[in-house]
Amino acid sequence: MLFRRSLRTSAAVLALLLPFATACGGDAQADSPADVTLRVGATGWKVEEAVLRFAHLDDTPYKVKWSVFQGGDQQLQAVRAGALDLASSSEIPPVFAAADGKPNFKVVAVQRAATLNQEVVVPKGSKVTGIAGLKGKKVGYVQNTTAHYFLYELLKRAGLKWSDIDAKPLLPNDGLAALGGGSIDAFASYGTSVITAHQQGATTVGSGADILSGNFLWSARDSVLKSDARKEAVADLIARITKAYAYVRDGHETEFAKVIAQNTHQPVAQAESDLVAQQKQRPTRVQPVTDAATASQQEVADAFTELGTLKSRLDVKSFWTNALDADLRKVL
Structure with missing residues (x-):
């Protein structure tokens, strides 16, 4: 029963999100930051929201509504259903979300992060x-x-x-x-x-520490990229997360470890050890889209084609864009 229930969950997620997406009216155009509300996904727990609050960088001129999912795959499903504007995931979920050839999103930035755990x-x-x-x-x-x-x-x-x-x-x-x-x-x-x-x-x-690239992708709905105000808000939010982690690394690991421990239910000492190891392996920071990052995801997609999980080869460039690069460089 456990296996069957797990397989039904993904389909159930989409079914539940569709009416929510309609009610949100996420495609409405925004003229200024004050008019913008970004619906953003988080995996496991709201670590991005927590690190922004910890670094005193949560005072955004736009509104952010965070939603928690068990994986990046569910975040991309929510984007496809219109229930999220911005998803964070590894390289893999966007591949499957785009496999039908009709993605309604684009990868807009790459967050370099640890591949531990x-x-x-x-x-x-x-x-x-x-x-x-x-x-x-x-x-x-x-x-x-x-x-x-x-x-x-x-x-x-x-x-x-x-x-x-x-x-x-x-x-x-x-x-x-x-x-x-x-x-x-x-x-x-x-x-x-x-x-x-x-x-x-x-x-x-x-x-998987030495198998995974360390590229974690930010994917935005196409409708978000049609609004200058929304694009600016997305770039600002992603940049703030990079700055927040820089603040953590600047002598605040012990205090932020207490926040992590409270949310992951582990001893503070273990949380701090993991945090230090993660930031040492690969400091969390965002970068604009690069050819190297796109090529890395193509290797992953090709592996799934080889495995037979993807029916045919997918050209990942079809759902990457440089549309956020200028805004991101400005705020970084």
């Missing part, structure tokens, strides 16, 4: 010690996300095919429950779900 974990007491040991096992993964991608790449490196495992697509919370309940042998996930799994005694058998 992207892992394949096994429950306490498991005899599996590496990826090769997953052959024939039930392995949960978060579909159409970084977890899907790095699990596939880890299997290849171990000399295994995707068909060598019994792959089970699960949302993070469902995957945690399945891992703890013994209905799967391993789970590929990210972020808070990996932290929680370790708190429950899970151990790591594979990591």
